[in-house]
Amino acid sequence: MPPKKAVKEEKILLGRPGNNLKSGIVGLANVGKSTLFQAITKCSLGNPANFPYATIDPEEARVIVPDDRFDWLCDHYKPKSVVPANLTVYDIAGLTRGASTGAGLGNAFLSHIRAVDAIFQVVRCFDDAEIIHVEGDVDPIRDLDIISDELRIKDTEFVEKAHENLVKQTRRGGQSLEMKKLKEEQATVEKILEMLKAGKDVRKGDWTPKEVEVINPLFLLTAKPVVYLVNLSEKDYIRQKNKHLPKIAEWVKEHATGDPIIPMSVCFEERLTRLESDAEAAEECKKLGTKSALPKVIVTMRKMMNLGSFFTTGTDEVRQWTIRNGTKAPQAAGVIHGDFEKTFIQVVVYNFSVLKEEGDEAGVKAKGKVMTKGKDYVVEDGDIILVKAGAAKS
Numbered sequence: 001m002p003p004k005k006a007v008k009e010e011k012i013l014l015g016r017p018g019n020n021l022k023s024g025i026v027g028l029a030n031v032g033k034s035t036l037f038q039a040i041t042k043c044s045l046g047n048p049a050n051f052p053y054a055t056i057d058p059e060e061a062r063v064i065v066p067d068d069r070f071d072w073l074c075d076h077y078k079p080k081s082v083v084p085a086n087l088t089v090y091d092i093a094g095l096t097r098g099a100s101t102g103a104g105l106g107n108a109f110l111s112h113i114r115a116v117d118a119i120f121q122v123v124r125c126f127d128d129a130e131i132i133h134v135e136g137d138v139d140p141i142r143d144l145d146i147i148s149d150e151l152r153i154k155d156t157e158f159v160e161k162a163h164e165n166l167v168k169q170t171r172r173g174g175q176s177l178e179m180k181k182l183k184e185e186q187a188t189v190e191k192i193l194e195m196l197k198a199g200k201d202v203r204k205g206d207w208t209p210k211e212v213e214v215i216n217p218l219f220l221l222t223a224k225p226v227v228y229l230v231n232l233s234e235k236d237y238i239r240q241k242n243k244h245l246p247k248i249a250e251w252v253k254e255h256a257t258g259d260p261i262i263p264m265s266v267c268f269e270e271r272l273t274r275l276e277s278d279a280e281a282a283e284e285c286k287k288l289g290t291k292s293a294l295p296k297v298i299v300t301m302r303k304m305m306n307l308g309s310f311f312t313t314g315t316d317e318v319r320q321w322t323i324r325n326g327t328k329a330p331q332a333a334g335v336i337h338g339d340f341e342k343t344f345i346q347v348v349v350y351n352f353s354v355l356k357e358e359g360d361e362a363g364v365k366a367k368g369k370v371m372t373k374g375k376d377y378v379v380e381d382g383d384i385i386l387v388k389a390g391a392a393k394s
Contacts, residue, residue, distance in 0.1 A: 029094030237265030
């Protein structure tokens with residue numbers, strides 16, 4: 001008899017399932033968060049001010065995701081309507097030492113972080129006598145430690161409560177399936193606690209799919225992906241040098257291995273947004289021999305959240321849809337319209353790379369590269385799809 005095929009355990013991602021994910025801009029007070037929010041969203045929301053807690057309620061905006069593939073499709077089809085992908089960004093109030101025990105905006109701040117799916121952590125590396133630092137001086141390593149500690153302390157407190165609750169239930173004993181499940185949950189929660197108390201973030205753990213199912217409903221702050229944004233002066237950004245950068249790289253390597261670090265200058269980005277057109281901004285960058293860091297910031301965050309895109313195309317509309325990588329065709333169809341998932345039949349699909357190579361749809365068809373796929377097809381980043389679905393039941 002042929003050997004049994006090993007069943008591959010499907011990897012479950014940490015975090016909320018779904019495609020409509022949000023990222024929050026986090027950092028100590030007066031590090032440039034609200035100014036970054038205005039620059040990244042090109043809007044006047046946010047509340048940049050030279051005192052802590054200027055932002056109290058998180059502001060929200062959607063940011064267009066830069067994508068050359070989308071631009072190419074728009075040029076190719078010249079549609080009446082274009083809808084790019086976007087990323088939802090929140091500007092969250094400045095954290096302060098002791099937030100986990102209620103200092104500053106304390107618990108409100110931490111609940112705002114709990115509501116987002118990923119974190120842009122802004123670290124200040126510029127001196128400016130006019131912009132006070134909540135800790136008195138500029139020391140990015142101390143700031144990184146403060147944020148890291150506050151998030152971990154809050155997670156520990158939250159997980160200890162969950163553990164207490166589980167212990168009360170497992171104390172009853174018994175051999176039922178429900179009790180077995182509770183004991184497994186308790187073991188996972190104890191493993192999380194051990195990790196947090198050892199000074200490690202939950203997102204850096206090696207978790208099984210079963211453990212991830214226990215972690216996700218806890219909405220832990222340290223389970224969220226992080227992109228570190230190092231806020232430099234305009235001068236340091238243009239010359240790509242700053243005395244703090246090597247120390248920050250070292251800190252991230254030790255405490256958050258693999259997390260991206262993006263040097264940028266919030267005041268430079270904000271200055272670019274004040275220019276009258278994109279062409280003027282491009283000219284200014286060319287003159288200074290640099291470029292805006294914002295496209296990289298947005299694309300990197302999307303990647304950290306494991307988000308990809310598929311497209312629907314035609315002369316009426318070119319649209320870029322956001323999905324989690326690994327999404328199957330019926331669920332991707334459901335992003336377009338809920339009924340398409342319920343009544344899914346199949347998708348007609350080819351990838352953008354094939355279309356670009358062949359030049360047009362006729363070329364793709366002539367090469368036999370148009371595929372018809374069923375419900376088990378995993379949509380790939382850059383797929384162009386046409387959904388075939390039945391009539392919705394009223």
